[in-house]
Amino acid sequence: QVQLVESGGGLVQTGGSLRLSCAASTRTFSTHAMGWFRQSPGKERVAVAAISRSAESTYYADFVKGRFTISRDNAKNLVYLQMNNLKPEDTSVYSCAANPLRPYYEMDGYQYWGQGTQVIVSS
Secondary structure, rough: OOOOEEEOOEEEEEOOEEEEEEEEOOOHHHHHHEEEEEEEOOOOOEEEEEEEEOOOOOEEEEOOOOOOEEEEEEEEEEEEEEEOOHHHHEEEEEEEEOOOOOOOOOOOHHOOEEEEEEEEEOO
């Protein structure tokens, strides 16, 4: 079982930046691929970014490429999402998730979820 707690959300103006953090309570953090997802009201949850267990490989959704960066610190059980040049359409609840068994790019493999943190980008 993995418990995940996100932080760092908030209100920011268009073009601004935020850094989300996700703390994992597990002794086996490095054996989990990690991802960030977002869900807006009335819309399906979508994958934003994912990172492999060793941080060698990453995935980004097309709509965040060049603006968001995912990273992880296995020594501290943390995963981050640096979000730059934010747009109003990035407004959403962002959740981190852990994938214990499947490759980082297989979104169906994400089994453990945090509660999410709200990001609001004002125009």
